[in-house]
Amino acid sequence: MAIIPNSNSIAESNESTNYRKPFLTITFLFFMWGFITVMNDVLIPHLKEVFELSYFQAALIQFAFFGAFFIISLVYFIVSVSKGDPISRIGYKNGIIIGLVLCGVGCCLFYPAAIFQRYGIFLSALFVLASGVTILQIAANPYAAILGKPETASSRLNLAQGFNSFGATLAPLIGALLLYKVFSNGEITVDSLKIPYLIYGGLFFLLALIIKFIKLPSFKNTETLEKGLHVLKFRHVVLGMIAIFVYVGGEVTIGSFLINFFKLDSIAGMDEAQGGVFLSYYWGGAMIGRFLGSIAMGSMTDKLKKYLLMACLSILSFMVIYLITGVQNNDGVFSLELIPFAQIQFFIFFLIINYIAFLIGGSKPSRVLTLFATVVIILLAIMILADGTLAFWSAIAIGAFNSILWSNIFTLAIKDLGKYTSQASSLLVMMIVGGAIVPIIQGAVADQIGIQLSFIIPIFCYAYLIFYGLKGYQVKPLTT
Known part of the structure; x- marks a missing residue:
C-alpha cells in the first residue's frame, strides 16, 4: 500500500550515494509489517477457540x-492541514523509528494479555501494534522512493511491496508452527502466544536500532499541503475513497475467515495448523501477482521479453512457495514433505489464468481493475456454491487476483489532482478502515447463516470495484 511522493518535491542530499544497504534494510521493514499484519489471520481462529467467541467477536481483531x-x-491528516506535516518536521527516519518502537510495544503487550487472559487486552495490544504499522506506512514509503534515482522510484516501491507480500506468505506458516507446534503441545491456549510475540517485538526493536545507526538520506518535502476539503469536489476521488474502503474490507475479510472456511467438513476439514499452511498459498498468490504486476504495468517495451520474464518470475515464485510450505515440524524434528502436484493442480491452473489476465489487462489500470474484480466475484461464487477441492482452491486463488488492486485504485483516484494530490492521498489511506468494518459485518452474517454463505458480503465489495473500473475512475471537473 504505497504512496509515491512527488519527485519534484524531494531534495536529495547526495544523488551519487549508493543506497543499496539502506534499501535492503527498508525492504526488510516492508517484509516485517506484511508478516505481522497477516498474523491476524492466524490469531482469529486461535483466539476464537480459546475464548469461545462468535464469528462477530473474533472479527473484532481486525476491527481493532x-x-x-x-x-x-x-x-495525522488533521494535524497536517492545520499545523503542517508532522513527519516532515521530525524527519522520515525518526518517523520510521517511532513506528517500529510502537510495533515492538504492541507485540510485547501480548505477554500480559496472555497472563491475564483478557480478550480486551489482546485487542488493545493490536491497536498499539497497528498504530505503529500506520506510521510506518506514512514514513517508510517515501524513504523507499528516494533511495536511488527518481526515475526508478516506482520500481523500488513495487519490489518492496513484493517483499511485503513475501512476509504475508510466511506469516501463516511461521505463525502456525510457533503457535501449534514449537510453543504448544498441540493444545490451543493463550500461553502459546507469549514467546512468539515477544520474538516479534524484539525484531521490531532491533530493526529500530539498525535504522537509528544506518546512514539514510536527508531530504525534505517542500510540497504545499492544501487546506480545506476542496479535493472532495473531485468525483473520482470520492468514489475512489469508497473503492479503497471496499477493496481493503473485501481483502481483509476473506483472509480473516479462510482458515474457518477450510475447517468445514464439506470443504477440507482442516485444523488451524493445516489451514495456516494453505493460507500461505493465498498470500503467496498475492506475492506472485504483485511481482507480475510490476513488470506487466512497467515501462518494458519488448513484449516478448516482458511476457517471458513474467512467466519465469511466476514459476520461480511458485517454487519458493511450494518449497517453504513443505517444511514440517514433527516432535521437534524438521523435515521436507512436499505436497503432491496432483493436490495443487487447481492452484497451478488459477496461476495460469492470472498470467493470462495480466496479458489481457495490459498496462491500463482501469481495465486490470475491472477484469480482476470480475474474476474474484466468480471465485467467491464458486466458494459459496461448490464444495470440496474446487471451492478450497478457488478461495486460495483470490489472493493472486487481489494482488495489484490497491495500486490500480490508488493510481486512478489521484489522477490529475495537481496540488490536491497529497490531501487526496491522506484521505485514501484513511479508507483502510474498511478492513475494520467489513469483517465484523461478515462475522455477524456468518453467525446467522454460516461461514460459507457469508462470503456473499465481499461479493458486494468487488461489484463496486467493477463499477469504479468501468465508470467511477473517470476524471470529472470541479463541481460548483
Missing part, C-alpha cells in the same frame, strides 16, 4: 487493527 489505521491517519 484496522480501526487504528483510520484513527491514526485521521489525526
Whole structure:
C-alpha cells in the first residue's frame, strides 16, 4: 500500500550515494509489517477457540487493527492541514523509528494479555501494534522512493511491496508452527502466544536500532499541503475513497475467515495448523501477482521479453512457495514433505489464468481493475456454491487476483489532482478502515447463516470495484 511522493518535491542530499544497504534494510521493514499484519489471520481462529467467541467477536481483531489505521491517519491528516506535516518536521527516519518502537510495544503487550487472559487486552495490544504499522506506512514509503534515482522510484516501491507480500506468505506458516507446534503441545491456549510475540517485538526493536545507526538520506518535502476539503469536489476521488474502503474490507475479510472456511467438513476439514499452511498459498498468490504486476504495468517495451520474464518470475515464485510450505515440524524434528502436484493442480491452473489476465489487462489500470474484480466475484461464487477441492482452491486463488488492486485504485483516484494530490492521498489511506468494518459485518452474517454463505458480503465489495473500473475512475471537473 504505497504512496509515491512527488519527485519534484524531494531534495536529495547526495544523488551519487549508493543506497543499496539502506534499501535492503527498508525492504526488510516492508517484509516485517506484511508478516505481522497477516498474523491476524492466524490469531482469529486461535483466539476464537480459546475464548469461545462468535464469528462477530473474533472479527473484532481486525476491527481493532484496522480501526487504528483510520484513527491514526485521521489525526495525522488533521494535524497536517492545520499545523503542517508532522513527519516532515521530525524527519522520515525518526518517523520510521517511532513506528517500529510502537510495533515492538504492541507485540510485547501480548505477554500480559496472555497472563491475564483478557480478550480486551489482546485487542488493545493490536491497536498499539497497528498504530505503529500506520506510521510506518506514512514514513517508510517515501524513504523507499528516494533511495536511488527518481526515475526508478516506482520500481523500488513495487519490489518492496513484493517483499511485503513475501512476509504475508510466511506469516501463516511461521505463525502456525510457533503457535501449534514449537510453543504448544498441540493444545490451543493463550500461553502459546507469549514467546512468539515477544520474538516479534524484539525484531521490531532491533530493526529500530539498525535504522537509528544506518546512514539514510536527508531530504525534505517542500510540497504545499492544501487546506480545506476542496479535493472532495473531485468525483473520482470520492468514489475512489469508497473503492479503497471496499477493496481493503473485501481483502481483509476473506483472509480473516479462510482458515474457518477450510475447517468445514464439506470443504477440507482442516485444523488451524493445516489451514495456516494453505493460507500461505493465498498470500503467496498475492506475492506472485504483485511481482507480475510490476513488470506487466512497467515501462518494458519488448513484449516478448516482458511476457517471458513474467512467466519465469511466476514459476520461480511458485517454487519458493511450494518449497517453504513443505517444511514440517514433527516432535521437534524438521523435515521436507512436499505436497503432491496432483493436490495443487487447481492452484497451478488459477496461476495460469492470472498470467493470462495480466496479458489481457495490459498496462491500463482501469481495465486490470475491472477484469480482476470480475474474476474474484466468480471465485467467491464458486466458494459459496461448490464444495470440496474446487471451492478450497478457488478461495486460495483470490489472493493472486487481489494482488495489484490497491495500486490500480490508488493510481486512478489521484489522477490529475495537481496540488490536491497529497490531501487526496491522506484521505485514501484513511479508507483502510474498511478492513475494520467489513469483517465484523461478515462475522455477524456468518453467525446467522454460516461461514460459507457469508462470503456473499465481499461479493458486494468487488461489484463496486467493477463499477469504479468501468465508470467511477473517470476524471470529472470541479463541481460548483
